Amino acid sequence: MPVKPTATTAEAEDEEERQYVVGGQTLQELDEKYPNRPKNHSKTLLFSELYLNLFNPLNENKKQPSGPPRSKVGPHGPSKHSPQEQRRAIIERFISRWRKEVGNDFYPALRLILPASDRDRGNYGLKESNIGKLLVKLMKIDKNSEDGYNILHWKLPGQSAASRMAGDFAGRCFEVLSKRPMRIDPGDMTIADVNELLDKLAVALGEAEQLPIFETFYQRMNPEELMWLVRIILKQMKVGATERTFLDLWHPEGETLFSVSSSLRRVCWELHDPAFSLNKESQDVTIMQCFQPQLAQFQVSTSFQKMVERLNRSSPVEDDTEFWIEEKLDGERMQLHMIEDDSIRGGKRFCFWSRKAKDYTYLYGEGLYDENCALTRHLKSAFADGVRNIILDGEMITWDPTMDKIMPFGTLKTAALAEGRNPDAEGPRPVFRVFDILYLNDRPLARYTLRDRHNALEQAVPGAHRRLEVHPYTKATSADEIEPLLRRVVADSSEGLVLKNPRSMYRLNSRNDDWVKVKPEYMDEFGESVDVVVIGGFYGSGHRGGNLSSFLCGLRATENDIEAGANPEKHYSFCKVGGGFRAEDYAALRHETDGKWQKWDSKKPPTEYIELGGQAQGQQCEKPDMWIRPSQSVVISVKAASAGYSDQFAKQITLRFPRFRSLKLDKSWDAALNWQEFLDLKKGAEEQLKEAAMTIEKKRRAVKRVKKDVAIAGQDDVPPEFKGLATKIFAGLEMCILTEGVGPVKKTKTQLETLVKTNGGKVSQRANADNGQILIADKKVVKVASLIKAGEVDIIRPKWILDCLAQSDTDFLLPYEPSHLFHATDGVKAMAEDNIDEFGDSYARELDMEELKTLLKDMPKKEIANSQHAFDKELFLRQLSEHGHDSGATKGQIFRGLNVYLEEEHGFPEIASLRLRNWITFGGGHLVADINDETITQVVILAQDEVEEARLATSARSTISTRSPLPRVVTKQWVEDCWKNVTRVDEERYAPL
Template identity: 55%
Template sequence: MHHISREPDAEAVEDEERQYGHDPLIRQELDSKYKNRPHNHSKTLPFHDLIIYLFNPLIEHQKVHTGPKISRNKQGRYGPKNPAPHEMRRNIIQRFMSKWRNDVGDDFYPAMRLLLPDKDRDRPMYGLKEKAIGKLLVKLMKISPDSEDGFSLTNWKLPGQIAGARGAGDFTRRCYEVLSKRGMRAAYGNMRIAEVNELLDKLAAAQGEAQQLSIFETFYEKMNADELMWLIRIILREMKFGASEKTLLNIWHPDGEAVFNMSSNLRRVCWDLTDPEQRLEDDEGGICLMSCFQPQLAQFSLNTFQKMVDRMGATEEDPDYWIEEKLDGERMQLHMEDASIPGGKRFAFWSRKAKDYTYLYGNSLEDDNSALTRHLKEAFDPRVRNIILDGEMITWDPESDLMVPFGTLKTAALEQQKNPFGGGMRPLFRVFDCLYVNDQDISNFTLRDRYNALIGSVRDVHRRLEIHHHVVATSVNAIEPLLRKVIAEAAEGLVLKNPRSLYRLNSRNDDWMKVKPEYMEEFGEALDCLVIGGYYGSGRKGGRLSSFLCGLRVTKNMVDSRCMNPMKFYSFFKVGGGFRAEDYDKLMYLTNDKWHDWDRKNPPTEYIELAGPDGQYERPDVWIKPTDSVVVGVKAASVGPSDSFKTNFTLRFPRFTTIRPDKDWQSALSIDDFLALKAQAEADKQKSMEFDRSRKKTRKRIKKDFTIAGNNGNVKTPYAGPESKVFKGLNFCVLSEMIHPTRKTKAEIEQIIKSNGGSIFQSTTAKEDILCIGDKRVVKVASLIKGGYTDVIKPSWILNAVAQADIDGPGRERFLVPFEPNHMFHMTPGTRQIVTENVDVYGDSYARDLSVTELRRVLDDMIPVKNSSFSPADFLTELEERGKGLGEMRGSIFSGCVAYFSGDIERDAETRMAKMRFEFAAGVVVDKLTEEVTHVAIVDEDRDAVRSLRKRISERAGKVPRVVGWAWVEESWKEGTRLDEERFAVVV
């Protein structure tokens, strides 16, 4: 029940002034903007309550959580004794929120912005990263930067004796270890959440180190080491305490996530949703003008074109679907409204991640610092008073009249701010959707209607703001010619859209689907580049170099040779993938004692040049002289422009292949050499761009189940499965044979029950608590169902219970698998309520291990059940598009790889394990040598078979897959990275 509202006391008023301003006019403005803004009746909780009641319990819950124990109740049914792990997590969070509501009031925003600091749009970035915080702490504690503790804080990625190997790469752990020895207090301090928020606001506004240090001194005096560690995590916006954004928002209020999706505003979530019992009305859940929302995203699909088109929801009356070019830029939303300012219109821009870019693109038509809006005087129909547009901000080169690949957008925008009417590259906003016009949210209109509103409201401003047009198609045959066109133009790909669809906030679904070319080849042969810098890793690689900066040699014709050091290199790319442990060891052996710490104030510009102001982009932790370094072979998917490297371009998805001891800095790749290779690769790609998209339908083989039973249903062979006492004391009546998941006769089921301690009866009334087993609607089963008082259990429960008993092993307390919905052939209403509590919303059991088939079904059903927008394939693609990745995670080693295993993959445990590991690590296994195949893994190395296989591969159109031994999978898994295939090539 919601508590009764109380009047704020003096301390509550003081807390509110701390956080929202001492000027009453500011607070009145907040009350005007947020009509339902709550006011706490008491002062906020101490900061350490977050640690005691939330952070620590959730972390402990992560470390040790037990599954539900099963017990039998008086009615003979089985159910969980303890809550499931996710329920325990919810209980921890709910208890803290209830404590806040009771002890403080309904304004939870002060706490929420500390729990989700990365989602707090009201507080600017602090401009502080780990090294800067480390320097502040060194000065705060008045210790020497060269002391063991001082060096440990400012060089936190290095291994140190203070934190040991465990602390290497974990900055907050290092801070805790140092602060716990020098803190002003051992016990928790008395700072309240309101005071912490007040000081964090001041820290975000602080100018220079002196102001930052003064604020840190206050924290240092009033907090112990544990509190300071969590404070630093809040400043770094890296919390990781076991609760996601979605979990916190929805536990606070059932509409919490929905409101955040449409506003990206934690204030609104906390201030508009104070009572969990009061749900939003339908007209309250829409997009708001000048309030950032979480946009709809395109689903990435690996299905055939036909399947993708089938999902577009076409009908005979409306067979259309739309095809758009996928743009290589930054997703952006534009808000415009009439205002009493020069030019009469006010603008706002937000990125997909809700970053405010209004400062860059302009807030009005007369904004002298605008990179875009000053050019939009004719962009809107005079009848348009306000509007919200969704689109992509791209970089356009007026000289070539072409779109420039992603990586130079911000540079182009900054240049336009300085020179708005110059001829250089500029930002261009391509609009593909309209979601709000003249005070009306139209996101619930169809895409077709929204597009009509768009073309009626917006006018193209040449190469500044333009409507992104589409092709209307009715047949799958329309996709391939357009895809060939975007390949020829080196564009991103296509997006298919359902014109009948509504706009769904923060969702990926089949209404929008991306189609990308599958021809992407590695960029040329291995590039032999010189290592010029190194970066220390974190996590399991903490304390040692885990990735390396490579450069291109500067040639004499690029600069005045009289002033140039012949050993100068420009930064080109970073590489960390593809290294085996022995590769790291060899590289470090060859460069031992030759590394130098990078001095930001005195960089080695005579040898190495970086990009950015003062040459600070992609700055390595250590550097090495060209004469002392080694050349490494690296392969990559492609090359693209980048402002982060001195060469102004970089490799996409680089991967180490080998160390080249036969080469030195003088024979390493130069800028001229690379440009020549790049030109040749582009020419070759144009010649080999033909590929065949035809799909052949394959006939599925149906494997029939084999049962061993005589004509009379008696078992011919004795039961050879596990034997236990799992059914001891239970009485059964088997009414029919078993049909699913495998066929077993009535006699076989009875034998399994008896072998595991159960008693068999042929009458359902022989015992009072008899369990009726049936998988078919035979006469006896139909009679029981008609009676309405008896549960009928499927034989599959028998098999699951025996299998779990076998896993649990002998000598343990008996564990009987509880009934689940898919175990029941028929349930009475009372049983149904209990049984449904034994699985989660996806049907995943709380009490037993699932089979592979069951797990696949659960995973397949997850998105429809939860209506989740998350797509693993799309998530990986988005990371890679932005030059990121999943680093050392084993689950991503074979991302993007499609393998055909040639030979008997089931021949032994090792080959079966290789296939399973490949699939676990994001690889896809197919049973045909189709055009999607990127790798052919040879299991049986028969020379004639391999020769025949290579001949088939060479004769087919499209890309040519790698032919490797299956050991490539095992070795890559062992090393935790995808290894170069050439080491495992199978030759005949």
């Protein structure tokens, strides 16, 4: 393993300055914006350490089958860890080493580990083809040579070893670079060096500026380092660990902060101390700060009824089964932020960010009077009077006013640029369709229900017609209402629908059952299938690299075409199919067509057999990598949603959302559909659609009448005490209700789930206590017994839920008591015992009359005064503190519960040291004699000048760097200010430099 070079403090600071100034801000600007940002005490690790100790181990780990460890725990601990545990251990080791050898600023490394999440560096503007050309020039190889061809045609199978890397561009680069490396051993570039050059690459213009940067990398890195560098530039890491895993292991609230800020820099700098916790405000969406939006869950069932059941189960309210249906727009997810700003003309400042946090303000406009902007100049009346600031979530789409329809997503940027140049033109223009609101007049709204948020949206945004509009939705209560709308949007060439739960809160950076997207790919428009002939193939990438992974399919020429002189074997390109194939389907197709494929030559296209489109062999049509004569090919069955217009195929009509169903080996090529037969099939399907729509509408009306009768009959199952409850007491908690509640009041499982959801909590149907989930049960059913047998687990009685809601202060979440525990570990049992007195009376909640009678009845009949137990002052004060009843702001309580170690300079004045020690002990703190004591919560530096203070702090941090939680290191001023202000002040501002 390469030895990391050491550095003096001055050298480390020079490196840090170089590292960040290139990113666009000076060191002074960063210090002003982040006064408490961590500063590394040493140089960053070598770049090679990233791939040797993080990327490569994670890559090896992901090859293992997932799941729990197969071996049991023995007397010396587990004999084998699961791949998930190993993955976390790899990352934790690297982070721990960084803290120890470099410091607490992890940002330089994290932006290379998660390049796709790094919003501070601009796009490189480089794709595989650009990088391939640069590397061919650097290595001075002929582009037509075997290696040159392999790197420029990386999707195609190569020769010898390179063929194994087909479809993996970085892997293909490694194979070619390995033959002509500038160095064999890992290079001397540090992570800071790489960041510096990547900052330059992000602003480099054209090949002339990019080539010298790549040359530096080529000279100072070995082939494996260069392979990982290419993956970083392409933002295609795929190391087997998610963004969430890295952020959570850096800090428990790392993912939370990233969700509201989209900033790795903030996550690293504000959460450098694992013991630090975000306040409530830091966890909310903030104006002019890009957040990670909520996403729609993928369609998990072909049954609309099951989808609706999942939707209602995610937030159940017995008497409210309404859900909303929205059209899924073919645009770009966008968030709009607006704030009042007198420094800008018009008094309103705007910002636009995409789902990937790309800033589009330059395109859509910063102010109401921006010239050459595509949108904001048209929003002068879009907001209601009194709206000072707002955050809107929606979709930026392209609208064509002449055709009065939404255009495909690919036209958006072109339309925006054209609108900026000529705002009065009648051509396609960007329109912002808003479907949610997250912030209004200084108030975050994410914790409100979608129904409440939409009410606020409708009042705050009257809109600007065909510029900014509130996206419409349809209210529904039955699954039968989905299909007619889905068919209608498909007919309008839309992407599909999104089903939403109006009772749900907005959950940042999450895909869940509150929003479910429904795509039409499972609808049968043409009977069972459409039989087409495979006429072309396209090479895939990734795990499909080196093989044909999607196929161009065609329809035979008609009898009229043949009579007019067309070859009977001629086929018109019709659709491209890449979904629905299993491994065995690919194998069978390869077997049937082996040796029959030919390379597509654009200069000599096989027009006798295949017609690609009206633009002949132009760039706009679907042009395959390989082709096959129809008579030598196979017929496949394809399932589709509908047929629609497309200029990428021969007859300007194609199947929308086609999926492979089966290989039709019993059919010859001339038994598949011809063009005229398809047109007849399409016409028949459209007639069937009309009949189906009428039948569904009749059924829907009948269902509505039945449901109304049921409601009148009074069969509402919701108990009266459930109605009207709507608090946020369980916000942030996830519970799994395993059984009904049997006492003291009987409640069904559904009723308990309703209570949790209507009071802010989340309900899961799968038990998983490892992620903080609370398990609820009152019976030892098979599932509960299995959980108890599996290991240490805490199972809480439903009584705890009812007791929490029964309190007069419904914002107060009760601590557990013995009566709340169905099954618990020793630690939870002990904690629960501490929450009641010796007679069973709760310190935290009000007892009802029946409980009070029972308690008094069971109380011993002796006088308390005769008790042999002496009054324990410390126990009494601790119990008061633990239950939120501190004895006021007194100096005797300032440092209670803290274990403090004093790191004292030799020669520090004895009288000053004695004074600080007395203050700490009088304030309830405990002085620890050894810095190696694991219970230390604070390390106080006692020094007479800043130089000695910094030296002692560095030494102390090095000693405690591997602990979790990490003790705070503060100056003596912290103790003095706590004593002076009669309160414990925030430690962060007292960190030694």
